[in-house]
Amino acid sequence: MASTESKQATGKSTVTPTTGGITAPAGFKTAGVHCGIKASPSALDLAVLTADTPASAAALFTTNLAQAAPVLVSKKHIEQSHGIAKAVVVNSGCANACTGDSGMEHARRMAEETASAVGCTPDQVLVASTGVIGVGLKIDRVVAGIRAATAAMTRGGGSDAARAIMTTDPFPKECAVLVETPGGTFTVGGMAKGSGMIEPNMATMLGFLTTDAKVSPSLLRRALQESARDTFNAITVDGECSTNDVLFAMASGASGVVIDDASYPALLEGLLTVSKELALGIVRGGEGATKLIAVTVADAATVDAARQVARTIANSLLVKTAVHGADPNWGRILAASGRAGVPFDVSRATVHVGGILMFEKGLPHDEAAPLVAEHMKGTEVQIDMNLGSGGGASATIWTCDLSAEYVRINGEYRT
Numbered sequence: 560m561a562s563t564e565s566k567q568a569t570g571k572s573t574v575t576p577t578t579g580g581i582t583a584p585a586g587f588k589t590a591g592v593h594c595g596i597k598a599s600p601s602a603l604d605l606a607v608l609t610a611d612t613p614a615s616a617a618a619l620f621t622t623n624l625a626q627a628a629p630v631l632v633s634k635k636h637i638e639q640s641h642g643i644a645k646a647v648v649v650n651s652g653c654a655n656a657c658t659g660d661s662g663m664e665h666a667r668r669m670a671e672e673t674a675s676a677v678g679c680t681p682d683q684v685l686v687a688s689t690g691v692i693g694v695g696l697k698i699d700r701v702v703a704g705i706r707a708a709t710a711a712m713t714r715g716g717g718s719d720a721a722r723a724i725m726t727t728d729p730f731p732k733e734c735a736v737l738v739e740t741p742g743g744t745f746t747v748g749g750m751a752k753g754s755g756m757i758e759p760n761m762a763t764m765l766g767f768l769t770t771d772a773k774v775s776p777s778l779l780r781r782a783l784q785e786s787a788r789d790t791f792n793a794i795t796v797d798g799e800c801s802t803n804d805v806l807f808a809m810a811s812g813a814s815g816v817v818i819d820d821a822s823y824p825a826l827l828e829g830l831l832t833v834s835k836e837l838a839l840g841i842v843r844g845g846e847g848a849t850k851l852i853a854v855t856v857a858d859a860a861t862v863d864a865a866r867q868v869a870r871t872i873a874n875s876l877l878v879k880t881a882v883h884g885a886d887p888n889w890g891r892i893l894a895a896s897g898r899a900g901v902p903f904d905v906s907r908a909t910v911h912v913g914g915i916l917m918f919e920k921g922l923p924h925d926e927a928a929p930l931v932a933e934h935m936k937g938t939e940v941q942i943d944m945n946l947g948s949g950g951g952a953s954a955t956i957w958t959c960d961l962s963a964e965y966v967r968i969n970g971e972y973r974t
Contacts, residue, residue, distance in 0.1 A: 572825035573739040574832050580717030580733030583748035584771035586611045586811025588712040591723030594704025596652035596690070596697055603723035605704035608647040608767065609677050609712060614809045616644035617780035618685065619787055621804035627656030628666040629686040630803060636670065636682040642776025645679040647767060647807055648672075649724050650701055651752070653690040656802040665696045672702050676709035687765050687805045689726055689752060721750040724765055727968060728752050732840035738772075738829040740822065745772040745814040747829035753796075753841040764841060766791055766806040768833060772826055773812035778819070782827050783808045790834035793866075795873050795958045796845035797965070842957045847964030852882055852940045853957055856896075860950035864901045871899035872944060873958035882940050883960035887931035889917040896944055907947030914941065 582589050589608040596604040618637045620630050637644070648669050655662045670684040677684075688696070721731035735748035753764035768783070783806065791806055808830070810818075818826045843851050854873045859865035872878055875895040881888040889910045897905070910918035913934030915927045934940065940960075 571740075572828055574736050574828055575739070577735045577737045577746065579715075579735050579748060580721060581608060581748045581750045581767055581769055582714050582717040583735030584746040584769045584811060584813070586614070586771050586813030587769050587809070588714055589716040589720040590708040590711040590713065591716065591719030591721070592704050592708045592711065594650075594707070595700040596650055603719060604650060604652045605701065605708055606649045606720035606723040607673060607705060607708040607712065608720065608769075609709070610645050610809055610811050611813070612811070613643050613645045613679065613683055614811045615774050615776045615779050616640070616642050616685065617776060617783045617808045619783060619806040621801060623802050623804070625657065625802050627654055627688060627803045628658060628662035629655055629669070629688045630805060631663065632666040632670060633685045633687065633805060636685060639682040642780065643683055644685050644809055645683045646673050646677050647685045647687065647809070648705060649687040649765060650696070650704070651689050651724050651726050653688060653694050653696050654692045654803050655688040655696045656692040658693065658695055661695060665698045665701070668698055669701060669705065672705045673709065676706060685807050687803070687807070689724065689765055689803055692802060717748070717750065724750065724752040726752065727846055729844045732837050732844070734833045734836040736829055736832050738825055740816065740825045742822065743814065743816040745770060745816040745829070747833050749833045749837050751837040751841060764791065764801075764804050764806070766834070766837060768806070768808040768830060770808070770810045770826070770829065771812065771814040772810055772816050772818045773814070774810040774818045774826060778823065779808055779810050782823065782830050785827060786830035786834045790831060790838040793954075793956050794838045794842050795870065795956060796842060796848070797961075839957060842959050845959040846968045847962040847966070848959035849962060850882055850938055850940050850960040851957065852879070852942060852959060853955055854942045854944070855953060855955045857943065857945045857953040858948055858950060859901065859946050859952045859954075860948050862952045862954055864950070865952050865954035866956065868896050868899040868901050868944065868946065869954050869956040871895050872942065873956040876961060879958065879961035882935055883962050885932050885935040887912060887917065887928045887935060889923065892942060892944060893918060896946070901946070903946040903948050909945045909947065911943040912941070914943075
């Protein structure tokens with residue numbers, strides 16, 4: 560519930576699931592519409608999210624040097640506004656990437672039209688696009704869609720918005736939680752899209768998070784970076800980093816619960832819970848995916864070293880195809896680990912799949928292969944690589960299997 564009082568969140572927090580997705584937090588409305596970018600009239604392709612009043616905002620962007628026009632515009636806006644935003648506008652079906660001056664003009668126009676409709680300055684609007692690279696945006700249709708969406712916004716429009724940002728995603732991804740603290744209860748909500756071109760450090764992933772906690776822009780950015788590290792930046796579908804990745808967060812303050820350094824862990828826990836659910840949804844819905852794979856590397860010298868090895872295993876085409884075929888080929892896991900650029904002694908390493916020992920101290924345990932094959936026939940596969948380095952650091956990266964369907968989808972993407 561919104562409150563005019565400010566309540567300090569202190570002590571331990573409890574996180575529980577709730578409904579409502581991106582607009583579960585108080586102070587936000589959204590809508591998803593069909594504006595004509597996608598051919599099917601039943602396919603929603605534009606969403607607008609607004610805060611009732613200007614909100615604290617934070618953003619993370621693709622690390623790809625070939626950045627799309629909406630990324631460049633949103634980067635400039637978040638800097639100019641000093642972390643304040645009132646709206647986000649998103650289209651799917653066209654990335655508006657590598658489209659020259661007209662692409663930049665179209666991204667700016669999206670912000671301007673949204674600002675005019677919701678009553679704010681253009682630099683308080685963040686812009687995102689997803690779809691085919693190198694195709695011009697049908698800006699007249701987008702403008703009409705923005706006007707229709709802003710006229711239709713409701714607190715209950717989250718599910719339509721989650722559908723409107725999809726491209727090859729097989730299902731929409733949304734999540735929300737209540738965070739109960741001694742100082743009061745606040746809500747965190749979110750939605751995301753992503754199915755292909757997914758690699759840690761952002762990819763063809765659009766992610767949007769909201770909270771009704773009262774948070775400064777600097778503290779919100781800190782929480783966004785920290786939560787993304789072990790969620791959105793710990794997934795990979797195909798090792799491809801895209802031109803359009805964005806992750807936006809907005810805090811309305813409508814709950815009256817104030818977040819400061821002392822209560823920061825409560826906010827972080829809420830963001831981590833929602834972000835992990837959305838990130839795993841992206842991997843489960845990876846193009847052609849049939850299995851979710853968790854790769855955990857343990858006993859590394861540092862967490863970064865563990866992440867590096869886990870990411871190398873997760874991106875190995877041979878490992879991903881072996882999992883798809885339920886082939887208990889531990890050698891591919893070990894070989895990927897060995898080329899990750901992290902020193903370790905093979906004679907001290909162990910490999911488990913599904914909790915079953917397959918390799919230990921330089922020797923195979925192939926008698927376990929039938930049990931491992933059964934585990935790999937399931938929809939969730941666990942790979943554990945222990946480096947035996949004595950450092951005690953660990954990290955997990957989530958990925959999916961590689962199937963013939965992935966090849967078909969991407970071989971026909973433009974045709």
